[in-house]
Amino acid sequence: QKEVEQNSGPLSVPEGAIASLNCTYSDRGSQSFFWYRQYSGKSPELIMSIYSNGDKEDGRFTAQLNKASQYVSLLIRDSQPSDSATYLCAVNYGGSQGNLIFGKGTKLSVKP
Amino acid sequence: DAGVIQSPRHEVTEMGQEVTLRCKPISGHDYLFWYRQTMMRGLELLIYFNNNVPIDDSGMPEDRFSAKMPNASFSTLKIQPSEPRDSAVYFCASSLGLAIKVQYFGAGTRLSVL
Numbered sequence: 190q191k192e193v194e195q196n197s198g199p200l201s202v203p204e205g206a207i208a209s210l211n212c213t214y215s216d217r218g219s220q221s222f223f224w225y226r227q228y229s230g231k232s233p234e235l236i237m238s239i240y241s242n243g244d245k246e247d248g249r250f251t252a253q254l255n256k257a258s259q260y261v262s263l264l265i266r267d268s269q270p271s272d273s274a275t276y277l278c279a280v281n282y283g284g285s286q287g288n289l290i291f292g293k294g295t296k297l298s299v300k301p
Numbered sequence: 302d303a304g305v306i307q308s309p310r311h312e313v314t315e316m317g318q319e320v321t322l323r324c325k326p327i328s329g330h331d332y333l334f335w336y337r338q339t340m341m342r343g344l345e346l347l348i349y350f351n352n353n354v355p356i357d358d359s360g361m362p363e364d365r366f367s368a369k370m371p372n373a374s375f376s377t378l379k380i381q382p383s384e385p386r387d388s389a390v391y392f393c394a395s396s397l398g399l400a401i402k403v404q405y406f407g408a409g410t411r412l413s414v415l
Contacts, residue, residue: 223403232392232406233344277344279404288334288357289404293343 191216193280195292203300208265210295212278215259221281222254222261223289228274237263268299305407307393313413319381322410324393325374334404335368335378336392344392350376383414 192215202208210224221240225233239245239252239261251264261280265272275294282290306325314320326333334349348358353370361368365384370376380387390411394404 232409234406235403238403288346288349290346291344 191280191282191290193278193290193292195276195278195295197293198296199298200295201298201300202268204268204270206268206299208268208272208297208299210263210265210276210278210297212261212263212280212292213259214261214278214280214290216280216282217256217259218282219256219259219280222252223279223281224250224252224261224263225277225279225291226274227277227294233277265297268297270299270301273297273299305393305395305405307391307407307410309410310408311411311413313415314383315415316384317382318414319379320383320387320412320414322378322391322393322412324376324378324407326376326393326395327397327405328374330395330397330405331373332396332398332404333370333376334394334396335376336394337389338392338409339389347378380412383412385414388412388414 194213224237226236227233237250237252239254242254242256245252249266253262275296277294278292279289308323331352335347336344338344347360348368349356350370368378390409392406392409394406396404
């Protein structure tokens with residue numbers, strides 16, 4: 190059973206702080222990793238993808254991947270109230286499979 | 302591109318009725334996915350298609366659920382008969398190719414079965 194685990198939160202941080210979101214996955218065969226943001230009542234939207242070990246930065250967002258420890262993280266610098274949302278971690282196990290396995294999400298609240 | 306288009310956006314029906322949800326993927330995408338999202342279970346994959354062919358339907362809860370993709374630009378998810386526990390948000394997503402696996406989601410259909 191391939192699983193993706195996230196702390197459900199809520200994670201509360203003050204405006205301007207760094208928010209750190211974590212995700213672990215069960216299968217070492219995983220090849221692609223994604224972070225989706227979902228505002229309440231809206232659909233998930235892709236914010237970051239990462240495929241190799243290390244850090245990947247995009248604006249205020251940094252994704253970190255450690256395949257040996259089987260975890261993925263998302264850092265949000267200078268957090269804004271508009272970042273308040275649920276963040277979903279998704280993992281693809283590669284091969285001929287097209288599907289992603291999603292975690293249940295971490296709810297982030299950024300307080301002004 | 303208009304993105305993934307789902308209809309209807311909201312559906313309210315009574316237990317026992319047939320419900321049909323519709324999806325138009327992004328043009329050129331060869332994968333199409335149906336998900337169900339609830340507070341308790343999160344986002345669950347129900348079924349996905351590659352080039353209109355169902356690849357994995359192991360997430361379909363039971364025989365009351367069926368999905369079809371008659372062509373590259375249209376898919377349906379049908380529930381017959383519907384039950385109150387089917388109440389959820391149903392998302393359709395599409396993606397291109399094998400390598401990247403980035404999925405783009407539609408706005409979803411909020412289904413309420415009374």
